[in-house]
Amino acid sequence: MSLVARRVRWSSGRLATATALGAWAALFWTLLLTGRTYLYLSSRTAWLVPVGAVIFSAGALGRLLTARSAGDEPLDRRSAWMLGAITLPVVLVLALPPATLGTYSVSKRSTFGGSAIGATARDVTGPLDFVDVGAAQSFPSAMRQLEGRAGESITLDGFVTKEASEPNEILLTRYIVTCCVADATVAQVRIVGLEPSQYADDEWVSVTGLVYPFQRDVFVQAEPDSVTQIPVPDQPYLTP
Amino acid sequence: MATRTQAHEQVPAPAAEPRDLTWVWVLGALVAVALAARVAHPNQVAWLRNLLIVFGSLLIEAMPFVAVGALASALIEVFVPASTFAKMASLPRAVQLPAAAMAGLAFPVCECGSVPVARRLARKGLSPAAAVTFMLAAPIVNPVVIASTFVAYRGRDSLWVMVGGRFVIGMLVAICVGWVIGARRPGELLRGAAVGDEPDDHDEPRASRFFSHLTGDLVFMARFLIVGALIAATIQTFVPSSIVDRVAGLPVLSLLAMMTLAFLLSLCSESDAFVAASFTSFGPSAQLAFLVFGPMVDLKLGALYMGTYSKGFLRTVVVVVTAVTLVATLWIQVVWG
Numbered sequence: 029m030s031l032v033a034r035r036v037r038w039s040s041g042r043l044a045t046a047t048a049l050g051a052w053a054a055l056f057w058t059l060l061l062t063g064r065t066y067l068y069l070s071s072r073t074a075w076l077v078p079v080g081a082v083i084f085s086a087g088a089l090g091r092l093l094t095a096r097s098a099g100d101e102p103l104d105r106r107s108a109w110m111l112g113a114i115t116l117p118v119v120l121v122l123a124l125p126p127a128t129l130g131t132y133s134v135s136k137r138s139t140f141g142g143s144a145i146g147a148t149a150r151d152v153t154g155p156l157d158f159v160d161v162g163a164a165q166s167f168p169s170a171m172r173q174l175e176g177r178a179g180e181s182i183t184l185d186g187f188v189t190k191e192a193s194e195p196n197e198i199l200l201t202r203y204i205v206t207c208c209v210a211d212a213t214v215a216q217v218r219i220v221g222l223e224p225s226q227y228a229d230d231e232w233v234s235v236t237g238l239v240y241p242f243q244r245d246v247f248v249q250a251e252p253d254s255v256t257q258i259p260v261p262d263q264p265y266l267t268p
Numbered sequence: 269m270a271t272r273t274q275a276h277e278q279v280p281a282p283a284a285e286p287r288d289l290t291w292v293w294v295l296g297a298l299v300a301v302a303l304a305a306r307v308a309h310p311n312q313v314a315w316l317r318n319l320l321i322v323f324g325s326l327l328i329e330a331m332p333f334v335a336v337g338a339l340a341s342a343l344i345e346v347f348v349p350a351s352t353f354a355k356m357a358s359l360p361r362a363v364q365l366p367a368a369a370m371a372g373l374a375f376p377v378c379e380c381g382s383v384p385v386a387r388r389l390a391r392k393g394l395s396p397a398a399a400v401t402f403m404l405a406a407p408i409v410n411p412v413v414i415a416s417t418f419v420a421y422r423g424r425d426s427l428w429v430m431v432g433g434r435f436v437i438g439m440l441v442a443i444c445v446g447w448v449i450g451a452r453r454p455g456e457l458l459r460g461a462a463v464g465d466e467p468d469d470h471d472e473p474r475a476s477r478f479f480s481h482l483t484g485d486l487v488f489m490a491r492f493l494i495v496g497a498l499i500a501a502t503i504q505t506f507v508p509s510s511i512v513d514r515v516a517g518l519p520v521l522s523l524l525a526m527m528t529l530a531f532l533l534s535l536c537s538e539s540d541a542f543v544a545a546s547f548t549s550f551g552p553s554a555q556l557a558f559l560v561f562g563p564m565v566d567l568k569l570g571a572l573y574m575g576t577y578s579k580g581f582l583r584t585v586v587v588v589v590t591a592v593t594l595v596a597t598l599w600i601q602v603v604w605g
Binding site (some may be wrong): 042084094103109113117122209 | 283288290291293294296297298301302303305306309310311314315317318320322323324325326327328329331332333335337338339398399471472474476478479480482483485486490491494500501504505506507508509531534536538540542543
């Protein structure tokens with residue numbers, strides 16, 4: 029058996045860890061620089077993205093700078109697959125085209141949408157918007173305020189959702205997110221005066237009409253020429 | 269000698285081993301996934317799009333908190349002497365546990381961040397009971413969570429019941445779990461891998477040790493978080509949350525239903541009050557059950573606990589947290605409805 033001096037050399041395990049953390053840092057920087065943060069988080073929690081970017085960058089860089097080790101730290105098979113699994117969500121988020129929750133999710137989140145939505149108690153006294161509609165559907169006091177404004181003009185941006193049971197109207201839907209998309213709740217208004225067959229599910233439109241609250245529903249009487257197709261907004265989810 | 273060496277340490281020369289090329293397969297698999305995601309357009313399948321968006325959002329929100337927790341954990345490991353925790357561990361449990369719960373006031377991160385810190389505290393010599401008490405209390409009693417609960421319930425009659433009730437019941441539940449864990453030692457509480465997964469690195473420079481612990485904790489927690497987030501996203505995709513509406517008016521079932529929902533949704537404690545506040549068909553007691561139970565037991569935490577703690581820990585936490593939360597919120601229900 030020969031004896032050799034212990035060498036300080038690059039550790040493949042540390043290099044691989046630095047790469048995995050670097051991938052997460054790249055994800056957070058990409059979200060930050062492209063504005064895609066709001067596809068996942070609300071404006072309330074958007075600050076998490078720069079925090080993640082900085083800490084993961086520091087972790088990756090620090091690991092890279094300290095990746096030379098005197099001990100033998102090979103990247104074994106199990107660790108390699110585990111680091112791959114940790115990197116997989118990054119690959120998915122970066123590789124997939126930007127997307128938002130659509131009609132499919134409405135039915136899964138109907139608890140909030142059916143009788144209450146994720147809006148906090150608020151006064152419905154300013155210019156009307158979707159969060160006001162949600163607040164009115166959640167809180168009797170807000171609904172009373174909205175009822176007092178029946179007949180006022182309102183402009184709402186949202187995506188089309190159709191119900192088989194209501195062939196003469198479309199639902200205009202918007203998700204309200206307080207933290208991340210996992211807590212998305214639904215705000216919906218019923219649009220009357222339009223021909224539903226001319227609109228497809230998940231199509232984003234801007235509708236101007238007159239608002240009429242009735243019981244727990246909010247109706248908007250619209251004219252066909254008051255509806256315009258719009259692209260998916262930069263911030264597709266609203267924050268109360 | 270041309271190569272750099274450390275000291276003059278002599279070790280036996282290792283026998284040459286074939287190079288493990290698993291990393292090439294891993295890299296290939298990741299590239300294949302990226303290509304498939306671009307070519308197959310999985311977003312066109314509604315349920316898959318929903319699942320991927322919710323999965324991604326849970327991780328993008330939780331990972332920075334885990335990173336903050338890992339950062340705190342590495343700082344504790346490298347810069348705080350073990351003797352500090354040994355002194356604390358010698359205090360009577362009746363003092364240690366409330367003090368550990370109150371320490372959460374100074375740690376404003378959500379539940380994902382408190383797990384690596386508690387794990388580190390237990391390894392450094394703090395009694396595991398106190399470490400777990402801190403872990404469970406911190407996500408509820410920290411100032412950010414108190415403020416977010418206040419904002420969510422501002423303007424309602426139940427404001428102070430919700431803010432005060434969440435704080436007090438959260439502390440109570442955390443202390444009870446710590447009490448049940450009792451005098452277990454770190455080796456009994458932490459999983460084998462969690463106890464012995466780090467090399468003895470005291471010979472290394474402090475910076476190297478710091479990054480070893482930071483990245484080690486990040487990688488350790490991330491894998492369990494990913495599993496938990498995937499399960500939570502799958503359930504959110506296929507199970508309509510309207511199933512809990514039917515029991516809104518029933519005394520005990522409404523509490524259990526909201527606790528179950530908190531478990532399934534796996535929300536962050538810093539914003540869950542806004543979601544709880546939207547359940548206007550449920551009374552304050554059921555909403556409190558949601559706000560106390562969720563930050564202590566949910567799907568993503570379940571995965572983290574199973575990876576970090578020994579077999580049986582998750583069961584202990586679920587049983588004690590459920591029982592104490594139920595009793596406490598039942599009392600609120602009797603008083604407040």
